[in-house]
Amino acid sequence: MAVYTEVSDADLAAFLEHYNLGRVRALKGIAEGVENSNFVLSTETGVYILTLYEKRVEEGSLPFFLSLLDHLAARGLNCPQPVRMRSDGALGRLAGRPAAIVTFLEGVCRNRPSIADCARLGAALAQLHLAAADFKGSRANALNLEAWPKLFAPIAFRADEVKAGLAATISAELKFLQANWPRDLPRGIIHADLFPDNVLFLGDEISGVIDFYFACVDDLSYDLAICLNAWCFEPGGAFNIDKGAAMFGAYASLRPLSAAEAKAIPTLARGAALRFALTRLVDWFNVPPGALVNPKNPLEYFAKLQMLQTIGDARELGVLI
Amino acid sequence: MAVYTEVSDADLAAFLEHYNLGRVRALKGIAEGVENSNFVLSTETGVYILTLYEKRVEEGSLPFFLSLLDHLAARGLNCPQPVRMRSDGALGRLAGRPAAIVTFLEGVCRNRPSIADCARLGAALAQLHLAAADFKGSRANALNLEAWPKLFAPIAFRADEVKAGLAATISAELKFLQANWPRDLPRGIIHADLFPDNVLFLGDEISGVIDFYFACVDDLSYDLAICLNAWCFEPGGAFNIDKGAAMFGAYASLRPLSAAEAKAIPTLARGAALRFALTRLVDWFNVPPGALVNPKNPLEYFAKLQMLQTIGDARELGVLI
Known part of the structure; x- marks a missing residue:
């Protein structure tokens, strides 16, 4: 379980301006993933997972991971799908860390x-x-x-x-x-x-x-x-x-x-x-x-x-x- | 932040049988509250907070806390409202702990x-x-x-x-x-x-x-x-x-x-x-x-x-x- 980095409400609001997701409605740090900080993010358009990538993940590999998810989702696999920024990119920065928003998957x-x-x-x-x-x-x-x-x-x-x-x-x-x-x-x-x-x-x-x-x-x-x-x-x-x-x-x-x-x-x-x-x-x-x-x-x-x-x-x- | 107790999918399904909330759709342990284990619980009827009360909370005080929330919510205060079980009670047991489900409040x-x-x-x-x-x-x-x-x-x-x-x-x-x-x-x-x-x-x-x-x-x-x-x-x-x-x-x-x-x-x-x-x-x-x-x-x-x-x-x- 992991929340290594705190996200302030002001930083989050600024980060969301890069997306077409509307305003934040809720943010809860979750006990999921060992390497990164993960949050359930609820906005006016739906529910997502926000991930802040911590030091143990090589930043150079992030585009590989995100484009792999895109590829698998396009082939119908039920995996998290990266949400595009207005700039079309999937990888931003939040609280000094590389950060991405992906779709929330139901299930236990x-x-x-x-x-x-x-x-x-x-x-x-x-x-x-x-x-x-x-x-x-x-x-x-x-x-x-x-x-x-x-x-x-x-x-x-x-x-x-x-x-x-x-x-x-x-x-x-x-x-x-x-x-x-x-x-x-x-x-x-x-x-x-x-x-x-x-x-x-x-x-x-x-x-x-x-x-x-x-x-x-x-x-x-x-x-x-x-x-x-x-x-x-x-x-x-x-x-x-x-x-x-x-x-x-x-x-x-x-x-x-x-x-x-x-x-x-x-x-x-x-x-x-x-x-x-x-x-x-x-x-x-x-x-x-x-x-x-x-x-x-x-x-x-x-x-x-x-x-x-x-x-x-x-x-x-x-x-x- | 706290998740002291893990909840198995089987125990959760059995616990939810006491409620009219439909089946579980997602469960995420969250970094909220210091004394208890908290989860965002999504079911067929909506989103809730599931709390497992850990040892530091006196079990005898739980009815006081839950009825206070009922009282405040009835007066229009935006506070978590305990969800009633089929038995009309608000306090159950899950994973060996007293447990309750309350409404999820939006906001950051x-x-x-x-x-x-x-x-x-x-x-x-x-x-x-x-x-x-x-x-x-x-x-x-x-x-x-x-x-x-x-x-x-x-x-x-x-x-x-x-x-x-x-x-x-x-x-x-x-x-x-x-x-x-x-x-x-x-x-x-x-x-x-x-x-x-x-x-x-x-x-x-x-x-x-x-x-x-x-x-x-x-x-x-x-x-x-x-x-x-x-x-x-x-x-x-x-x-x-x-x-x-x-x-x-x-x-x-x-x-x-x-x-x-x-x-x-x-x-x-x-x-x-x-x-x-x-x-x-x-x-x-x-x-x-x-x-x-x-x-x-x-x-x-x-x-x-x-x-x-x-x-x-x-x-x-x-x-x-």
Whole structure:
């Protein structure tokens, strides 16, 4: 949750003069998104989300994110759509930060996704990959295989504070992944952070996918691996193969996996588990003062990694081969 | 800002079955209120605020707060109005906490109130006092003169960590206030926390007064003293007598102050300054882990107290005598 920057009523009124949204009717800082400050903004024309981009988001990537949302929305995907300024731009400045207004999506995220929800998620992910296939923009994954050792190095000496033996576990896993990472898989735009709190449901249908600020070009099947870890484990930590099978099955019905992709899932899932374990570990040691953020427990993802290390065959994760 | 308790989609759906509000369309935790968890709740019938009452609010006082809001709304005051359950009650339970739904008020709070805003605030406060005059409920002020020494005692030994000499300043002020606190002033329901972030404006008019969870029976003029401190000092710390005069003038045009009330304002303002300085100091030393709260700087209110200690006559604060 996050509101890092306060917005004054005077600054907001001045900012809105760049838009055709009428005057402000309400503004509430919301507990959504970890990297940016987000507000529900109500104006004379409707309800929107106002985002102020904080330092952790590279400003150079903002046009990529915003034009990706435009592209996906134009293809009928339920994602936030950037609202144009009178100047036709989508990116302004407010309270000293880059800022944008996007449409508000109805829906509530699922705290405990069901097997059917995992199927819906799989289909939505395939739709996202297909809708983005002809998107011209490009952004490298700043949190890929090459980045993980660099994330780990500055905190390696403290990792065992969180759990004895953690530093050795991470070093060994990094070596395994460097040696075994799959090459030449189909690439494209991935969401890269499609956790349950970024998927909105209305009744039994997915009404929206949000928070594209990790989107990048990478292996499409790596996005599935991220979702496998985020959606298909039970709260107690057990993997649920029915959820995996539902997700992979629904995805593959729209975008079939190649044999190489299917085979690579266990390794990709180990990488995805390590990636979130590492960034959570970094956050754990680096909660900025006054950030109003509860760092997520990194051990959840180390436990998932430990389970994934026991998997010999993608079918054990629900992949249909 | 605060969201202490997460609400699952399943628990929320079950909770809404007690209401005639239709199904949920969106739920966003918001950065509003320090004591409770607040959400903007959108349903098929409209937009509301959902509040989960956390431990710091005495559960026994919740019926008082909710019936006060009913009373004020019935008299035309723009305040949140509790939404009735099918059972006619206004107080339910959600995620293990007492919980209520109230109407959503449009408007944006003023970060830097103008002189005219201070006049509007004065009039709104008088309207609140008058509208509450025939309210039957009663609640003692848990943070009154008698409570301040008890707030201070457990943190007295640490006060000088915040500023050298602070403990002695507080002790001397407590003695002064015990000896000089005005008696027999007109009493009634006071808001007791009417800071700028609890007053919503649409354009140049006040569109709503919110957050009644400190409301109680006390000296009506003490409510004015709280507002004087919260509204009539500039960001740099200087007192603005024009703002004081605007506030007192607009208030008195609806509810004239007695001579005793007018004369008491400087002492009441010292008490009000000490009350907020003390609770901020307590919070400063007691930020609960994971509370997602930025404690407010207690020194702001000690600086106001210091200025108020130099005031010999209520007219120096803008009171018309």
